[in-house]
Amino acid sequence: MIGGSLFSRSVLAATLGVLLSAAFSLGRANARADDVAFPHAKHDKLFPTGCASCHAGITTGDSSAMFPAAAQCADCHNGRDLKQVSWTAWRPYTMNLRFDHTRHLRANDSSGTRIDCATCHGSGATSIQMTAIVQPRPETCIGCHAHPATSHFVITSPCATCHAPLARARSLSDSAVAGLPRPVWHDDPRFLETHGALATEHTSTCAACHTRESCARCHLNAATLQPIASLGSDQRVARLMRGKPAIYPVPPSHGDPVFAEKHGALARANIESCATCHAQPGCRACHTGPLGARWINSLPKADSGRGVQLRPMPAVHPPGPAPVSLAAAAPPTDTPRVVRVHPYDFVRAHGPSGATRRLDCAGCHEQRYCTNCHQGTGQRRYHVYDYVYRHASEAYARETNCTSCHNTEVFCRSCHAQSVGIAANSQRRSGPAHSGQPLWLLQHGEAARQSMPSCVSCHQQTDCIKCHSSFGSRINPHGPNFDAARMQKKNPTLCTYCHISPPIR
Amino acid sequence: MRPLPIGLAFVVALSSRLDAQGIRWTATSVANYVELRPVAADSIADSLATGTGLVRQSPLGLVSCPAGHDQCYFYRSLGRIHTIPFTQDVSGTAWGLGQGVSVYAHVRAATNLGGLTQLWTGEEDHFATLAAYVELNKEKWMARAGRQWLTSQLGVNNFDGASLGIRPARGVMLEAYGGRALVQGLSQPYTSGELAAADNIPPDDGGLIFGVTGSWRASATAAVNAEYQRVIRADRAGFYSDRVSVDGVYTIAGTVLSLNSQADLATTAINEFVLRASRPFSSRIGGSVEYRHSTPFFPLWTIWGVFAPVGFNEARGDGRWQSADGKWWTTLGGGYREYQDTHTGVGFLPLRDNGWTVLATGGWRAGRTFDVNGSYRRDIGPGAAKSDGSVGVRWTRSDDRWFGVTGSATQNIFEYRLADGFLLGAMLDAGIPLTSTLRLVAQAGAYRQTASSTPSTTVNWTQRRALLRLEWWGGGDPGMRSTSTSYGGGGR
Numbered sequence: 001m002i003g004g005s006l007f008s009r010s011v012l013a014a015t016l017g018v019l020l021s022a023a024f025s026l027g028r029a030n031a032r033a034d035d036v037a038f039p040h041a042k043h044d045k046l047f048p049t050g051c052a053s054c055h056a057g058i059t060t061g062d063s064s065a066m067f068p069a070a071a072q073c074a075d076c077h078n079g080r081d082l083k084q085v086s087w088t089a090w091r092p093y094t095m096n097l098r099f100d101h102t103r104h105l106r107a108n109d110s111s112g113t114r115i116d117c118a119t120c121h122g123s124g125a126t127s128i129q130m131t132a133i134v135q136p137r138p139e140t141c142i143g144c145h146a147h148p149a150t151s152h153f154v155i156t157s158p159c160a161t162c163h164a165p166l167a168r169a170r171s172l173s174d175s176a177v178a179g180l181p182r183p184v185w186h187d188d189p190r191f192l193e194t195h196g197a198l199a200t201e202h203t204s205t206c207a208a209c210h211t212r213e214s215c216a217r218c219h220l221n222a223a224t225l226q227p228i229a230s231l232g233s234d235q236r237v238a239r240l241m242r243g244k245p246a247i248y249p250v251p252p253s254h255g256d257p258v259f260a261e262k263h264g265a266l267a268r269a270n271i272e273s274c275a276t277c278h279a280q281p282g283c284r285a286c287h288t289g290p291l292g293a294r295w296i297n298s299l300p301k302a303d304s305g306r307g308v309q310l311r312p313m314p315a316v317h318p319p320g321p322a323p324v325s326l327a328a329a330a331p332p333t334d335t336p337r338v339v340r341v342h343p344y345d346f347v348r349a350h351g352p353s354g355a356t357r358r359l360d361c362a363g364c365h366e367q368r369y370c371t372n373c374h375q376g377t378g379q380r381r382y383h384v385y386d387y388v389y390r391h392a393s394e395a396y397a398r399e400t401n402c403t404s405c406h407n408t409e410v411f412c413r414s415c416h417a418q419s420v421g422i423a424a425n426s427q428r429r430s431g432p433a434h435s436g437q438p439l440w441l442l443q444h445g446e447a448a449r450q451s452m453p454s455c456v457s458c459h460q461q462t463d464c465i466k467c468h469s470s471f472g473s474r475i476n477p478h479g480p481n482f483d484a485a486r487m488q489k490k491n492p493t494l495c496t497y498c499h500i501s502p503p504i505r
Numbered sequence: 506m507r508p509l510p511i512g513l514a515f516v517v518a519l520s521s522r523l524d525a526q527g528i529r530w531t532a533t534s535v536a537n538y539v540e541l542r543p544v545a546a547d548s549i550a551d552s553l554a555t556g557t558g559l560v561r562q563s564p565l566g567l568v569s570c571p572a573g574h575d576q577c578y579f580y581r582s583l584g585r586i587h588t589i590p591f592t593q594d595v596s597g598t599a600w601g602l603g604q605g606v607s608v609y610a611h612v613r614a615a616t617n618l619g620g621l622t623q624l625w626t627g628e629e630d631h632f633a634t635l636a637a638y639v640e641l642n643k644e645k646w647m648a649r650a651g652r653q654w655l656t657s658q659l660g661v662n663n664f665d666g667a668s669l670g671i672r673p674a675r676g677v678m679l680e681a682y683g684g685r686a687l688v689q690g691l692s693q694p695y696t697s698g699e700l701a702a703a704d705n706i707p708p709d710d711g712g713l714i715f716g717v718t719g720s721w722r723a724s725a726t727a728a729v730n731a732e733y734q735r736v737i738r739a740d741r742a743g744f745y746s747d748r749v750s751v752d753g754v755y756t757i758a759g760t761v762l763s764l765n766s767q768a769d770l771a772t773t774a775i776n777e778f779v780l781r782a783s784r785p786f787s788s789r790i791g792g793s794v795e796y797r798h799s800t801p802f803f804p805l806w807t808i809w810g811v812f813a814p815v816g817f818n819e820a821r822g823d824g825r826w827q828s829a830d831g832k833w834w835t836t837l838g839g840g841y842r843e844y845q846d847t848h849t850g851v852g853f854l855p856l857r858d859n860g861w862t863v864l865a866t867g868g869w870r871a872g873r874t875f876d877v878n879g880s881y882r883r884d885i886g887p888g889a890a891k892s893d894g895s896v897g898v899r900w901t902r903s904d905d906r907w908f909g910v911t912g913s914a915t916q917n918i919f920e921y922r923l924a925d926g927f928l929l930g931a932m933l934d935a936g937i938p939l940t941s942t943l944r945l946v947a948q949a950g951a952y953r954q955t956a957s958s959t960p961s962t963t964v965n966w967t968q969r970r971a972l973l974r975l976e977w978w979g980g981g982d983p984g985m986r987s988t989s990t991s992y993g994g995g996g997r
Contacts, residue, residue, distance in 0.1 A: 257785030265725075311905070329873065337831050338870055343761075344825050344836060345793055349781055352752040352763040355658045356728035357678060357720045366598075370656050371611075371635070384895065385932045386952050388541065389966055390915050392889035397842065397860060398799050404661055407690035409703040414626045415541070439854055446850030450858070451888050452814040453801050461706045461808050468812070479813025480848050483773070490771040491743030491805040497706055498808060 040133050051117050058117075061102035096169035096208065097162055110144045138162075153183040160204035167211045167232030177236045180209045192249045196276075203227045213237040218246040220300040220307045221275035248277050248308050250337070260341040261359070264292060271295045282310040285326060286341065291363020310339075388415070396451050403453075412457035449479070461497065469498035529980035530597035540587045540968035541624060544921075548576040567922065580921075582965040588620035590628050596636075597980075610637040626699075635692055636663060646671045655682065657718065658750040658767055659734050662689035664714050676722035686712035686736045686745070695745065695806065708806040711739040726756035736804070746804050747771045760784040769802050772810050776802040792824040795840075815845040823864070835867035844887070860886020874900050890918035895930075905944070908935045921964055923954050928966050946974040 047053040054072070057065030070087050077085045109115050120136040145161050163169075166177065185191065185198075199206050199215075206227075211234035216222035223229065253259060253266060267274050279300040287296055300307075309329045326339040342350070353359045361370070382405075384390060395402055406412065448455050455464075467473040478484070488495050551570050554561040554577045561570050561577060568577035596611035613635055617628045627633070638651030647670040654663050666684010673679065686695065693699055695708040716734035723729070730752045736745040747770040755762045765779040775798060783793035800816030803809040823838025844858045866880040879896040895913035913930040916923060932950030939945055949971045954964075 255788045257788045257791060343783065343785070344791065344834075345783060345823065349763060349783065349793070351658055352730075352754050352765045353728075354656070355720070355732075355750070355752040355765075356730040356754050357722055358728035358754045371654055371661065384893075385911060385913060385950055386915070386928070386930050386970070389917070389921070389928055389952070390891060390893055392917065392920060393884035393886060393891045396886055396888035397862065397884060398801070399862075403690060403802075405690055407688055407700075410691060410699050411626050413703050414623060442851045443854050443856055446847045446856050447887065449813055449815045449847035449849060450817075450844050450856070452803070452809050452812060454888055456803075456807070456809055460704045464808065464812070465706075477812045479815075482811065482813060486773070487771065487811060490747060491738075491745070493709075493738070493743055494805055494808065494811070 058101045059105055066101075096164045096166060096172060098164045099162065153181070153185070155183070155185050155198055155202055155205060157205060159208040163208040165204070165207035165211075165232060166209055166237070167207070167234045172236070174236050174239060178240055192247065193251075200227050203230055207231050211237040213241050217241045217244055218248065218306075219276050220279050221272065224275070225272070246306055254339075258343070260339070267292065267295050271298055275299045277308045278310070279307045282308060285310045285312055286364045291360055395457075396454060398453075408453060408456050417458040417460075445477075465498055469501070471501040472498075527601050527980065528597060528599040529978075530595065531976070531978040533594040533977075534591070534975040535594075536589060536591045536618060536973045537625070538587065538589050538969070538971040539620075539624060540585045540970065542582040542585055542966060542968055544580040544582050544964060546578060547581040548578045551575050551577045553577070580964055585968055586621055586624065588622065588624040588628070589618040590625040591616050591618045592627075605640075605642040607640045607642070608638070609640065611635040612637070633692055644672070652687075655714075655716075657716075657732055657734070658730075658752055658765060659716075659732060659748050660689050663687050663692055666714070676724075676728075678718075678720045680718045681716070682718075683713070683715040686714035704807075706808075708738075708745070710742075712736045712745045713739055727754070729753040744771060744805050746802075748776075748802070767802070769810070771805055774800045774802070774810075774814075774816070776800050776816075789827050789829065790825065793822065795819075795821040797821065797842075813848070815847050817842040817844045817860075819843075821862075832870045833868070835865070837865050839863040842886070857887040860884070862886075874902060876901070885918070889920055892916050892918060905938050906936060909933070911950075921966075923964060923966060926955055929953050929955050932970075942977060942979050944976045946972075946976065948972040 052059060054068040055066055057063055057067075073085055073087050076082050104115050107115055109119055113119075120140050121133050141162055145158065166172070166180075188194070207230070211231050212222055212228055213234060214237055215225075215228040215231070219225065219228060253262075256262060274295075275298070279302060280296055281302065283292070283296045283299065287293070310326045312326060326341060328337045328339050346353075354361050394400065402408070402412075464477070465472060467475050468477040484495075549563060549565065549568065551561075551574065554563040554568055554570055556562050559569055559571065560567055562568075563577060563579075565579060568579040570577040593614045594611065595613075596609070598607055598609045600607035602608070611634075613633045615627055615631060615633070617625075622628045634652055636652050636654055638649045638653040640649045641647065648668065650667045652663055652665050653668065654661065664682070664684045664686050666682060668680060668682035670678055670680035687693060688695055688697070688700060691697065691699060695712045696710065701707040714734065714736045716732060718730065718732040720730040721728065730750075732750045734749075735747045737743070738745060748767060749770060750767040751764070752766070753762075753764040761781075761783045763779075763781045763783070765777060765781075766775065767777045768775045777800075778798040779795060780797075781793060781795040783791070785791040797819040798816055799819070801814050803814070819840050819842035821838065821840035823836055825834065825836045827834035839862055841861045842859060847858075850856060862882070862884050864880070864882045866878070868876065868878040870876050876899045877897070878899075879894070881894040883892050884890055893913070893915045895911060897909060897911035899907055899909035901907040911930075911932045911934070913932075914927040915930070916927050930950060930952040932948060934946070934948040936944060936946045949969075951969045953967045
């Protein structure tokens with residue numbers, strides 16, 4: 001009951017202050033220096049009509065009558081009867097509470113009893129006494145407003161019941177916003193991973209302390225996500241977020257060794273998830289073609305320096321990181337993480353994947369990307385430095401298919417057999433590739449059949465025809481399973497090279 | 506057929522409307538400075554050599570002293586010679602000429618800026634059209650006409666003609682192509698002067714290429730492809746090649762199985778048969794094993810294929826590890842191969858008929874901007890063998906500016922052995938974005954034969970290399986950003 005006690009504005013201020021500090025809000029930072037506490041206890045006998053003597057508006061909803069005017073104090077504190085006091089009229093406090101006294105006074109508490117002033121401001125007595133006015137505690141609110149947890153700071157708290165969204169709590173200063181307490185669930189190691197689902201389910205809880213700018217610090221797509229957009233915008237938070245680094249944890253899916261091959265399907269299934277960290281330029285580091293354009297175009301257009309930066313990473317020297325690697329870095333302090341787009345052995349094993357179209361090569365690569373290596377005189381550094389000196393053993397082992405890029409007759413002989421280059425002309429008959437033994441002639445057949453391309457890299461056909469022809473030394477070069485009829489059918493002209501002189505041209 | 510003028514005419518004719526359409530182009534200028542040292546045979550009296558056997562020590566280094574000869578032989582490096590080839594590539598794609606219509610052209614000009622022209626193939630070929638075609642790409646089919654690249658397991662080479670691909674069902678692609686064949690690795694017709702200059706029995710007729718390809722991506726884990734290709738003489742009198750390839754990829758229980766096979770129908774030789782299983786055991790550990798049979802392929806305008814070349818069978822394996830934070834990684838691998846019976850040779854002069862390789866690579870990403878990579882490789886086999894290691898450090902800034910240093914040490918173990926020393930190399934490379942669409946890449950390196958405990962006045966590989974490359978690109982893509990995709994530089 002609102003009766004013979006008088007609430008002073010200081011009591012209310014203190015009450016609200018405690019509530020705010022215990023809950024989401026302000027604490028001491030918001031206490032106003034010009035507040036003068038009203039000593040209710042000293043005035044205990046003066047207001048027999050109770051609280052309504054000074055706070056009639058609490059009951060009626062008349063905001064002008066919720067607190068006494070300064071002139072009302074001067075009735076007694078006039079300098080003659082009592083000393084004058086300095087007092088200024090009540091004005092709203094900086095807070096984010098949304099408490100309606102009038103509405104509450106029309107309701108019952110959890111036990112069905114009508115709510116009165118003593119419900120919140122009494123010290124346990126059924127009727128409030130001026131000497132026993134207390135500040136309401138959050139537990140008092142929670143006593144009626146069903147709260148499933150024992151702590152005030154749990155995600156399931158119905159914050160919006162008592163607290164206004166931060167975007168609408170305009171009276172809070174920047175420092176007050178910065179001083180909002182940090183709920184313990186924010187310290188959960190998995191909070192970054194799980195906060196999206198929590199925010200979707202408990203958006204109003206987040207809104208008590210956060211605005212759109214809080215999320216846009218990391219979320220590139222903050223403007224398009226409904227839960228974030230519903231938080232509203234606020235310049236105080238924007239100022240607080242300015243310069244704060246974004247945090248981009250690596251999602252578990254990205255740890256899959258073949259994530260690069262799977263990421264397309266994941267993106268198609270939930271491109272909004274990608275848009276949290278990635279903008280269009282990041283994807284187009286690889287996607288120079290049309291592959292995935294439909295989904296890429298739905299990502300934020302520019303990252304403005306935010307988001308995970310992706311860029312193709314050149315190999316230090318072959319064999320270094322796979323040619324198609326990405327350096328992924330979250331600004332501004334994260335160490336870039338190398339992402340292998342293709343498996344580490346892809347350079348050697350990419351043929352079947354490309355031929356079968358299991359991977360859409362053209363989706364990310366222009367054809368020039370392939371021909372840079374495969375046309376033989378490309379721009380990309382395919383071989384290690386000074387491959388001239390290093391290439392012999394790899395050529396013998398056919399480590400790579402030299403003829404895919406180089407024409408043996410023209411390219412190899414330009415060094416091996418011309419009058420300049422590695423082997424001077426005088427060496428063509430006993431070049432360094434031979435054993436240097438006088439009996440090399442007896443060995444050369446075995447060596448030739450093992451590594452014929454190396455012979456061709458120096459010798460022209462006539463070098464061999466001199467002996468291996470029906471008009472030369474008639475030494476048969478064909479192997480045991482040679483099918484002469486089949487070969488004649490395939491290319492009869494070829495037979496004439498060795499069996500008819502001069503060959504039929 | 507002059508596909509380049511046709512392609513360029515398309516671009517020029519439509520240039521007035523390009524604002525509403527699109528074009529993407531790349532221009533790359535490359536100037537190389539390459540030094541080489543020819544070698545010549547020389548000999549000294551065997552009395553000047555010490556030791557016994559074929560390889561002996563002499564005041565000049567290691568020499569070869571065949572039994573019954575009064576001379577020991579060695580190879581002596583001649584003076585350094587050099588060449589400075591310059592190539593200018595320009596490529597461009599234009600689209601927006603209708604739904605799915607695009608034009609692509611890639612041309613190259615080359616010249617010699619100094620030194621010997623014979624050292625660098627293609628320097629005399631002052632102008633070449635590598636590709637110039639019109640493409641019409643629809644949902645169910647795709648057609649190309651002009652000089653275009655064939656990229657298949659049977660080789661990557663270009664031809665003048667047309668190709669038509671249809672997509673009759675999801676994941677299925679059937680393609681046929683045909684036209685005038687160009688020699689692989691040359692981009693020249695079979696009757697070109699370059700080939701005639703390199704061999705005194707060059708092809709006497711041009712070639713026509715035909716092929717069909719079918720691929721089927723049955724699911725995300727299974728795909729197959731088969732291709733038949735023949736190149737025939739223009740006078741239809743015979744084949745230049747007649748080949749088939751079959752490929753497949755299948756993922757089962759996290760293991761990727763792949764098959765790669767090519768066969769020569771003329772000689773009935775299986776040129777390549779590779780069966781490979783690769784498995785990532787976790788995000789940090791993976792490995793692969795591979796069986797390979799390889800027999801070289803030779804086109805039928807040469808006699809080499811009827812000289813019964815044999816292949817080898819090889820087993821390979823490798824494993825990869827990387828640290829949890831991805832900063833450290835290493836790969837270890839190796840292989841062993843055995844050659845098939847050559848049905849020739851003499852028993853008392855056996856040649857090696859097997860070979861092996863070990864390879865180790867590793868890297869460390871140090872902070873935001875530094876990468877360190879290293880590798881070691883040892884090859885032993887018939888014909889050639891080497892021991893080869895290198896270490897590189899690269900500093901990369903976020904604006905794509907980079908600077909790298911690579912050091913190497915190599916020794917060819919048999920042929921061109923540098924006594925018992927090494928060829929040490931140091932190479933610097935740098936990339937500098939001059940503008941958002943212009944980048945300069947520079948490399949300079951020196952190789953010095955050193956650390957030999959014996960004289961090495963025989964073969965001396967000390968020489969230098971340098972490269973300057975200017976990359977310029979522009980335009981965009983429908984909804985896409987122009988991107989340069991070339992890195993590093995020529996490694997010749």
